[in-house]
Amino acid sequence: MPIGNLDVPIIGKNVVIAVLVQTHILFATFIIGAVLIAATSEYLGMVTKQNNYERFARTLARFVVLLFASGAALAITFVLALVTLFPVFFSILQNIFFWVFLVEAFMFLGQIIIVYAWYNVWDKLAYRKSLHVVFGFIAGFFGLMAMTMIDAVASFMLTPAEVTSEASLVARSFLNQTMVPLNMHRFVGNFSYAGFLIAGWAGWRYLRTTREDDREYYDWMGHFGLLWGFGFLIMQPIIGYGYLKGIRESSPDAFNTIMLGSKAWVFNLLVLWIAVLSIASTAYFVHKLRFAIRPMETLRKLSVGALGFTALFTVLNIIPADADLIPQIGLVFGQGEGTQIPLGSMYPWKYIGLIGLMLVGFFIVALYLRASATGFHWGRASRWSQYALMACAFFVVLTMITMGYTRETARRVDNNPAYLINDCVTLDQTIVKEGCPATPITEGAGG
C-alpha cells in the first residue's frame, strides 16, 4: 500500500486536527473581525476627530500584526497534519477544490501584505487618511475572501451536492446548499467574536489601570467592543436558522444528530453560553445608562424590563426537550428520550425564545444607541460591569469552540458510520460508493 495509515498515540489523530483547527479559527476569526473593526474605528476617528477611535484602531492594528504569526503557523501545521494523517481524504478534497484552495492561498497572501503595509504606513499616510483607511478595509476584504473559500470546503463536507460532471463542478460543489448561510453566519460572527474579546480586554485593563485618562479610555473601549459584540450577536438567530434549515433539507441525518439525537446536548450547551452573553451584555447596558450625560430615567427603566425579558427568553432556549441529557456519560433521567420536559420542545418554545431574544436585543441596542448619541461620563463604570464584559469574552470563546465541535460532530451520524465528507468519505478514509456525490469525479480523474 503506497500510503501508510498513521495514527497519533494517546490523543488520536482526530483530536490533533480538531485542536489545530479550533485554535487556528480562534485566531483567524479575531484577525478578520479586528481588522474590519479597527478600519471602521479609524474611519470614525477621521470623521468625528475623537482621539479614542484613532488610538484604539492603531493599538488593535499592531496587535493583529503581531498575532498574525500565531494564526498562520497553526494553519500551516493543520494542513501538514491533514496531508499526513488523512492523505486520501485530502486528495479527494484537492480533486474537488483545487482552484478554491489556490484562490484561498492568494487571498491569505494578500491579507498578510496589506495588513503589514496598513500598519507600517500609519504615520506616513497621516495626511492622506482616507487612503490609509482604504488599506484597512482591503485587508479585511482579503480576509473575508479567504474565509469564503474555506467555507465552501467546510460546508461541502457537511452538505455535499451531487457533482455529476466537470461542468457542474463549481456550481454544485462551491455553491452547495449551506455555503451561503455558513458564510453569512461567519461574516457576522467575525464582528461579534472580536467585539466581545475587545470588550473583555477593555474590562480587564479598566480594572488594572491607575491613570484617570486610561480609565476613561478603557471604559469607552468596553462600550465600543460590546456594541460590536452584542449588536452582531442578535442577528445570528435568523442566520443560524437559515443555516440549520439548509442542513436539515440536504443532510437530514446530520441535522438529527445535533438537534435531536445523541449530540443534542452540544446545542443545549451552545444556547447556555449565548444566554450568559445576552444577559451579561444587557446588564452592562442597563448599568451604563446610569452614566448618560443627559439623564434618561425612562430609557433606563425600559432597559431593566428588557433585561427581565432577555433572561426569560434565554431560559426558554436552554430547557432540554427530553431527559436524555448526555447519553455518552450516562446523564439520563427517567425514561430518557421517552420523558418529555415541559417547555422544552422546539415548536413553539424554542422559536418563541429565539425570536423574543432577537426582538428584545434590537430594542435594548436601540435604547443604548439613543443614549450614546448624547454621550456618557467615562471612567465611572462599576467593577461588576467590567466583570460582565470579561465574562462575555470568556463565554464567546466557549461559544466558538462548542459551535465548531457541533458542526464537525454532525457528520458522525451516531457514529455508524462517521463521515469526513457526509455520505461520501468515512472517518477511516473509505469512499462510500452508494450515494457518494464525488464518485463520478474520483472515478473519472486520471482517465
Place this chain on the structure above:
Amino acid sequence: MMELALLLLQQGTTANPAPIGIFRFFVGFVLVVAVYTSFLGFTYWISKDE
C-alpha cells in the same frame, strides 16, 4: 497498565461513548484552551512595552 496503554493507542474512538473517547474529548478541549491562551499571552507579552 498494559491494558491502559493499549487502550490509549487504539484508533478512532474520539467520540464513542467509551471512557477513552470522553478522555480524548476533554484532552482536545484543554489543548485548544491552553494553546490559545498561551499564544495570546505571548503576543501580549511581546507587545506590552511599546
